[in-house]
Amino acid sequence: MSNIPENLRYSKDHEWVEVEGDVASIGITDYAQHSLGDVVYIDMPRVGDKLSAHEAFGSVESVKAVSEIFLPVAGEIVEVNDGLNDAPEAVNNDPYSAGWMVKVKMDNPGEADAMLSAVEYEEYLSASA
């Protein structure tokens, strides 16, 4: 059973978003990390990159595959989790905290509200299982 914290918002691409003011922290969900397997590298955007919603902002490389990661909300990258360069396994071990990937200054802070709630994401997972 996947861990799905209630205070976060979720995308159907299996990213999570935590909103503080107009800044959203973004990572991949427990379900996503479990599906990918051992993460060995994360290709990240650079601070200052401006991206639109649903645009790929990087990729997660596990032992057997590379998966794109999509930005659920439009905005500008204001911080990147450099710690993942040395410890990409944090995405597996602690996807919702140490495994965060980027912080985005949202163009439209309301955009995150339209994402799935924890309950909706759980339903989405069970429906697609």
Add this chain to the structure above:
Amino acid sequence: MRYIPNSPSERDEMLTSVGLTNAKDLFRSIPEDVQLNRALKITEPLAESEVIAAMEAMAAKNSAATKPSFLGAGVYSHFSPTIVDHLIQRSEFFTSYTPYQPEISQGTLQYIFEFQTLICQLTGMEVANASMYDGSTAMAEAYLMAQRVTRRDKIVVATSVHPEYREVARTYTHHGAAEIVSIPFDERTGRVSDLSALDDKTAALVVQSPNFFGCVENLERLAAAAHAVGALFVVVVTEAISLGLLKSPGACGADIVVGEGQSFGIPMGFGGPHVGLFATQEKFVRNMPGRLCGVAYDKNGNRGFVLTLSTREQHIRREKATSNICTNQGLIALAATIYMETMGRKGLQEVAMQNAQKAAYAAKQIAAIDGYEIAFSAPTFNEFVVRGPRGSVEILEKLRTQDGIIGGLSVSKYYSDKPNEFLVCVTETNTKGHIDALIEGLSE
């Protein structure tokens, strides 16, 4: 690949099973007006003895193969020990393709790993790939890699880089975002000096050393200038034997070293097939093109060779792949590996030293001939530019027809402002007798 012969009745059976009556129907989807619709214009079949006679007659026309030659300019005459040809002819090595379950071919992966290790040691870099097509395409891939790493598109390349390399790279990158800017070389030294084109839009500074004129560039200075603007420093090596003697590009600050491995025991042929070298620093490895072999240990602690970071490659990552170079010049890389391992560290140094000393002797003797001088003042390895008293095409033609010597390459072929200059290359295959004959031919 197996050879599976089939008889006319088997062919008919196959056609019937796909609902056709004639093999020609297989090509129906090709427009009529581009189909050949006639037999190929080739000669009638010959008996084996006739083929041999025809081939021998053709080979005899290649008088260049027996004349003393001082041609270099990217393809070099070096001695290749017999063991190289002997070992690569083992049938296990006959395909350049790494199988789709590559780890089943431990022998192939092991030699690729050894090749990579040797290239790292010679270039002074941390990682090298399993090879590229040739030096020029390796250089083009370095442009693309520098663009990926820096997210900039301006490539500053010296005009003292081999003109054909620059042409290939221009073609290769034609439809991409690269903006290629040329910088001149100093007419006195033959080295790159004017770096004013470098700016904060520059992805890479690309130089060759020894350069097209044989001049050894001041790599440390160029590396510092590239790094000062946040650009990568790309060093191209067309004469790999020089790595046996000169300070490695890596030790001089190179971020990417690309080159041609033909000097490592590969015949000159008609300019191919050769093998491209590509090495970089580990921090850039995910942006490096090409296959990469690594070492891993299984759960019992046994060593095995593996393809590593394959997720950069097209068969896994499709259009997002770092490059589409997945199949390397496997057989040629194998030959180069056997050459390097046969020569060893001391042997390579010895060959390099012989090249440098013989070339220095030749340069000194030529410079003493009335009307001749060495065109550039920078230090050289085994190649140098001679400025003659008249057109170099005429000088070389006289040597060829009257003295039976291929004296070098007319620089005017690529640099129209240098009609009297020609490039002379001296390797360990040139005897003192060859060199003295060249001097005599020039003196007349």
